[in-house]
Amino acid sequence: MLFSSLEFLFLFLPTGFMMYFASFRVRWLSNSVLLIASILFYAYGEPQYVWLLIANIVMNSGFSNLLYKVQDLKRKRIILWLAVSVNLFGLFVFKYYNFASSTAGFPQISEIHLPIGISFYTFQAISLLVDMYRTPESPPGLFKTGLYLSFFPQLIAGPILKYSDVSNQIDSRRESFDLFTKGLFRFSIGFSKKILLANNFGAIADKVFNWSSIGTDYYPVPATLAWVGSIAYSLQIYYDFSGYSDMAIGLGKCFGFLIPENFMYPYYALSIRDFWSRWHISLTNWFREYVYIPLGGNRNVSMDRTIRNLLIVWLLTGLWHGANWTFIFWGVYYFCFQLLERLTGFPDNLSSTGLKRAYTLLIVNFGWVLFRSKDLYQAGIFFRNMFGLNYNGFFSNLACMLVKENLFFFVIGLICLFPIRKRFPLANEYIVVRGLTGICMVLITWLSISYLVNGSYNPFIYFDF
Amino acid sequence: MHTVTAKVRYVSMQMVFSVMLILSLLPMWVYSCVYFAQRIFQNCPFRQEEYYESLPFRMSLLEWFSSFQSLLGKQEISDFAFFKDSNGYLHYSGFYRNDDISVLSFAQRIARLQKFAESKETKLLFVMPPGKYDLVKSTTNDTEWLNYPGDKIDELLMYLNRFEVKTLDLSDMDNAEFYKTDHHWTVKTAFEATKQLAETIHKQFGDNLDPTDYYLNLNYYDELSADKNMLGSMGRKAGRAFSGVDEFSVLCPKFFGTYERMVLSGDKEEITRGDIKQTLINLEYLEEKDIYKRSSYSVYLDGIKEQNRIVNLTARNNRTALIIHDSYFSPVICFLAPMFWKIDTIYNLEVGKTVNLETVIKDKTYDYIIFEVYPFNLNENSFQFYKEDGI
Numbered sequence: 001m002l003f004s005s006l007e008f009l010f011l012f013l014p015t016g017f018m019m020y021f022a023s024f025r026v027r028w029l030s031n032s033v034l035l036i037a038s039i040l041f042y043a044y045g046e047p048q049y050v051w052l053l054i055a056n057i058v059m060n061s062g063f064s065n066l067l068y069k070v071q072d073l074k075r076k077r078i079i080l081w082l083a084v085s086v087n088l089f090g091l092f093v094f095k096y097y098n099f100a101s102s103t104a105g106f107p108q109i110s111e112i113h114l115p116i117g118i119s120f121y122t123f124q125a126i127s128l129l130v131d132m133y134r135t136p137e138s139p140p141g142l143f144k145t146g147l148y149l150s151f152f153p154q155l156i157a158g159p160i161l162k163y164s165d166v167s168n169q170i171d172s173r174r175e176s177f178d179l180f181t182k183g184l185f186r187f188s189i190g191f192s193k194k195i196l197l198a199n200n201f202g203a204i205a206d207k208v209f210n211w212s213s214i215g216t217d218y219y220p221v222p223a224t225l226a227w228v229g230s231i232a233y234s235l236q237i238y239y240d241f242s243g244y245s246d247m248a249i250g251l252g253k254c255f256g257f258l259i260p261e262n263f264m265y266p267y268y269a270l271s272i273r274d275f276w277s278r279w280h281i282s283l284t285n286w287f288r289e290y291v292y293i294p295l296g297g298n299r300n301v302s303m304d305r306t307i308r309n310l311l312i313v314w315l316l317t318g319l320w321h322g323a324n325w326t327f328i329f330w331g332v333y334y335f336c337f338q339l340l341e342r343l344t345g346f347p348d349n350l351s352s353t354g355l356k357r358a359y360t361l362l363i364v365n366f367g368w369v370l371f372r373s374k375d376l377y378q379a380g381i382f383f384r385n386m387f388g389l390n391y392n393g394f395f396s397n398l399a400c401m402l403v404k405e406n407l408f409f410f411v412i413g414l415i416c417l418f419p420i421r422k423r424f425p426l427a428n429e430y431i432v433v434r435g436l437t438g439i440c441m442v443l444i445t446w447l448s449i450s451y452l453v454n455g456s457y458n459p460f461i462y463f464d465f
Numbered sequence: 466m467h468t469v470t471a472k473v474r475y476v477s478m479q480m481v482f483s484v485m486l487i488l489s490l491l492p493m494w495v496y497s498c499v500y501f502a503q504r505i506f507q508n509c510p511f512r513q514e515e516y517y518e519s520l521p522f523r524m525s526l527l528e529w530f531s532s533f534q535s536l537l538g539k540q541e542i543s544d545f546a547f548f549k550d551s552n553g554y555l556h557y558s559g560f561y562r563n564d565d566i567s568v569l570s571f572a573q574r575i576a577r578l579q580k581f582a583e584s585k586e587t588k589l590l591f592v593m594p595p596g597k598y599d600l601v602k603s604t605t606n607d608t609e610w611l612n613y614p615g616d617k618i619d620e621l622l623m624y625l626n627r628f629e630v631k632t633l634d635l636s637d638m639d640n641a642e643f644y645k646t647d648h649h650w651t652v653k654t655a656f657e658a659t660k661q662l663a664e665t666i667h668k669q670f671g672d673n674l675d676p677t678d679y680y681l682n683l684n685y686y687d688e689l690s691a692d693k694n695m696l697g698s699m700g701r702k703a704g705r706a707f708s709g710v711d712e713f714s715v716l717c718p719k720f721f722g723t724y725e726r727m728v729l730s731g732d733k734e735e736i737t738r739g740d741i742k743q744t745l746i747n748l749e750y751l752e753e754k755d756i757y758k759r760s761s762y763s764v765y766l767d768g769i770k771e772q773n774r775i776v777n778l779t780a781r782n783n784r785t786a787l788i789i790h791d792s793y794f795s796p797v798i799c800f801l802a803p804m805f806w807k808i809d810t811i812y813n814l815e816v817g818k819t820v821n822l823e824t825v826i827k828d829k830t831y832d833y834i835i836f837e838v839y840p841f842n843l844n845e846n847s848f849q850f851y852k853e854d855g856i
């Protein structure tokens with residue numbers, strides 16, 4: 001089930017709230033409601049793979065128990081390696097097997113379908129196991145493991161929760177009306193971002209990328225059109241992903257959970273390193289904590305080691321996003337820029353913040369072209385289209401028309417990339433302003449619902465994740 | 466005083482929002498609970514589209530969406546499903562065409578059909594009606610939005626000419642009028658097209674369908690201003706606020722005639738007998754109060770039926786025709802009915818799916834086979850017959 005569906009909004013969510021708040025004074029009962037709701041949520045969208053999720057819960061609960069019971073460090077380490085390997089094996093089979101076998105020339109498994117959210121819950125499972133290995137506290141048990149791994153607000157699109165971040169919250173958290181209303185408000189912001197902004201940008205981006213893949217002889221994509229397409233995709237992926245994160249954080253608040261932020265105005269960053277400290281923060285943190293630091297991180301005597309560690313992290317980051325060479329190259333692309341920034345001090349040594357931001361946006365935009373393309377060949381074609389190197393011309397009426405048609409969304413989308421709320425600190429001081437903002441947000445939410453009712457374009461871009 | 470201020474301040478925008486949102490979602494929640502409970506108890510599979518279409522206030526939400534698109538001054542709606550030209554006419558938008566269609570192959574199939582027809586002394590006429598596109602071409606510069614297959618039509622007509630198939634090209638018909646909210650031509654334009662069709666049959670085959678200028682004389686028709694708020698098929702999807710409305714008039718003959726109509730749909734056979742309003746022109750469609758459900762164009766021949774057999778019981782000739790058509794031709798068939806003794810019709814998009822044209826015509830003899838295809842239906846689905854040269 002998707003957050004951006006009417007059955008979720010009109011049935012699942014209100015029923016879930018009712019059941020939850022009827023039981024929230026008894027913690028084990030309210031957690032049971034959440035667990036059942038989460039399993040149902042997953043089963044609705046992936047009925048054939050709900051057993052995989054349940055098996056994953058049972059297996060990881062067993063492994064965490066084992067990690068707690070075994071005292072010998074050497075045996076504990078073997079169990080950890082075994083548990084992590086089994087988790088990664090599942091991920092490999094469903095996500096990477098066909099890619100690896102086609103690359104190696106082996107036969108592929110036909111019609112293998114990637115279970116939604118498998119990358120997210122596998123990483124959470126690894127977090128649980130490593131945290132259990134590192135800090136031997138009492139094991140979470142089947143029930144708590146289940147809720148941690150399947151918690152529906154963040155099950156299919158993150159943020160990736162570290163076990164240490166939510167362990168205490170599962171046992172003891174404080175729900176309040178104030179927190180609930182803040183959560184619902186945040187959910188609606190995410191929902192509107194997804195429906196009104198991301199989907200409109202997505203419609204443009206998908207068209208331009210599809211046209212580009214048709215081929216210049218058949219349908220040339222002039223440079224201006226290619227740029228509009230790439231910018232539209234940059235906006236789509238941000239509003240889609242951050243919208244889902246807002247919805248997850250908002251829903252978490254409604255149930256009393258404080259889920260860490262996942263996006264902090266990434267397109268406002270001053271460098272690529274800065275960008276990655278603002279984009280998909282939970283993934284960056286996960287890799288830092290469970291891969292980069294255990295490999296030695298920055299504290300290596302040799303620079304070579306640090307570079308190797310960086311390369312491993314970025315290769316894995318690329319691979320995590322999907323089983324395709326485009327994702328691997330996308331990871332390597334960011335590795336190169338991060339390395340360049342470390343070695344040269346660029347763009348920190350630039351005096352103009354405008355130039356720093358322009359550089360970052362440009363690099364990120366090119367990165368998204370690589371990320372969005374079906375394969376490296378198509379990415380190459382798209383880059384050539386962007387620079388008019390494909391006998392494709394420069395000016396496009398269609399590009400102007402696409403921008404004109406979506407001017408309102410482009411303006412809103414571009415404004416909201418920046419932390420404008422901080423510029424109006426007094427707006428919340430007046431009750432009239434607060435009341436009107438609340439009413440406007442209800443109207444915006446219903447406007448978003450009207451888009452869904454009308455069957456507007458509503459892609460789900462995390463199928464590959 | 467401070468406590469009161471603090472309490473007032475405590476009413477945050479999130480609270481205002483949450484209370485209003487929850488209250489407004491309540492009816493939808495109640496409806497959804499009942500809907501899903503019914504589905505479960507009746508053991509019916511859930512279909513998202515059906516659920517969305519059955520939602521309460523759906524049309525209000527559609528209009529809200531539609532008003533917002535208008536407010537933004539947009540020309541396209543629903544991810545470029547439709548495009549509104551500067552005169553307010555809706556069109557299907559599209560940016561490129563699948564040029565894999567083999568126009569030569571289509572022409573060859575029609576030529577084979579003609580060859581078979583000739584073996585039974587049947588005359589074949591191919592009719593290409595006008596597309597709404599020409600209207601756009603003359604009024605706006607936004608032709609990039611459309612994927613009108615103009616060059617393919619020209620190519621097809623050229624091949625047909627080469628194969629000596631008689632054609633009636635209405636694509637450059639003067640004063641063709643269309644509905645703003647629908648892709649069809651207006652009933653009056655369909656009537657004009659019927660006149661041109663009769664003229665062509667006269668010129669090409671020497672058969673004057675209306676020698677007394679009676680059946681094709683507008684003076685002998687009542688023009689009923691039937692629907693002043695018509696939403697065509699595009700308007701029903703785009704919403705009234707975006708598309709506007711059309712005025713729909715019905716042309717109904719004043720002269721007497723008795724018909725027997727047999728509708729074949731799958732295995733079902735339905736026979737009606739009576740005057741033209743009881744058989745071919747069904748004004749009951751206009752009684753539907755809900756403009757989003759009212760399909761005014763279906764007044765003629767009930768819209769689309771797989772196969773019809775229309776027998777004119779008061780005919781003064783024994784002229785017969787097989788008309789292979791799409792929805793454009795529904796009014797034309799009604800206007801032709803008084804001039805024929807028997808007309809069989811086949812909906813061309815069903816040919817190959819539920820109807821085997823070759824079997825249908827094998828044992829029958831017609832005076833005419835009239836093949837009509839709407840420009841946007843110029844694809845493989847409309848030509849599912851005589852794929853191989855086996856005649």
